[in-house]
Amino acid sequence: MPTSTTPALDHLLGDGAPVVSVAPVTLDAPGRPLPLQVRVSAPATGTDLPVLLFSHGNGMHLDAYAPLVSFWASHGFVVVQPTHLDSRRNGIGFDHPVFPSIWSERTTDLVRVLDQLDTVEAALPGLSGRVDRSRIAAAGHSWGGQSVQSLLGARILDDAGQPGEDRREARITAGVLLAATGVAGDDLVPFAAEHLPFMRPSFAELTTPTLVVAGDHDQSRMSTRGPDWFTDAYTQSPGATDLLVLHGGEHGLGGISGYEAAETTDEDPERVALVQRLTTAYLRSALDAGDDVWEQARASLPTGPDASAMIEHRGR
Secondary structure, eight states: OOOOOHHHHHHHHOOOEEEEEEEEEEEEOOOOOOEEEEEEEEEOOOOOOEEEEEETTTTOOOOHHHHHHHHHHHTOOOEEEEEEETSGGGGGOOTTTEEEEEEEHHHHHHHHHTTHHHHHHHHHHTOOOOOOOEEEEEEETTTTHHHHHHHOOOOEEOTOOOBOOOOOOOOOOEEEEEEEOOOOOOOOHHHHHHHHHOEEEEEETOOOOEEEEEEEEOOOOOOOSSSSGGGHHHOOOOSEEEEEETOOOOTTTTTTTTTTTTTSOOOOOOHHHHHHHHHHHHHHHHOOOOOHHHHHHHHHOOOSTTEEEEEOOOOO
């Protein structure tokens, strides 16, 4: 049984603060088929708090991912979670006429949040005046990873193989991609190739500092490639300088979408603890050049055949 690295990481990150949260908060979204609602979570104390946008995986919602969101908020982030149109709460399936545009609408949801940070800040009592809007990051899981990577600079290739619209968001200066899909090629299954155009990314334009997180047992039903498919953003982009691979991890990365969530096939509290702490360390250092906690966290991670995870890092 691998030795837990949680105590060492907790020592580096320090104690978490109590968290306050409010939902649903409705934002302006002209032309959107349904209202845009978000959850806002933040530590009850502290100032100069950075903002972290979080994009959920397919079918999820603003109440999901409590294991991650609560930890991030307790360690100093204002986390904003929109419910995207594909949430099962909305009943929009693959055959719905709105579905083909959802992948682009997801990214637009995140931009709408950035455009309405005044509303976001005012929605949570006691938060006003405590937010540092010069430090904004974005994270996403699965389909949420695709939504976020567009804001980090990744492009979608058209039928001719040319990069499409540039949706890079200058206000976002760091990102975390959790189990985000890789490039298309001939490995996509026919359904994905026909119906999921966002699964044709180009990472060459992704220049924003990014941490890629993948499980080495994550086998997608949308691609015939193995788990290395989920590391493409790291191997093919100039901005993703860090890769965290969770040994034994599948698509749920131990259960990040919720405690005892039915879709988790690799339930492992220690794996979730690693994701919580290592993503927090990365984001802290990525948003503050004077904070070396990510370097210390990398150094504290055990290596060898029994290690629970490994990190690759290359300088910019």
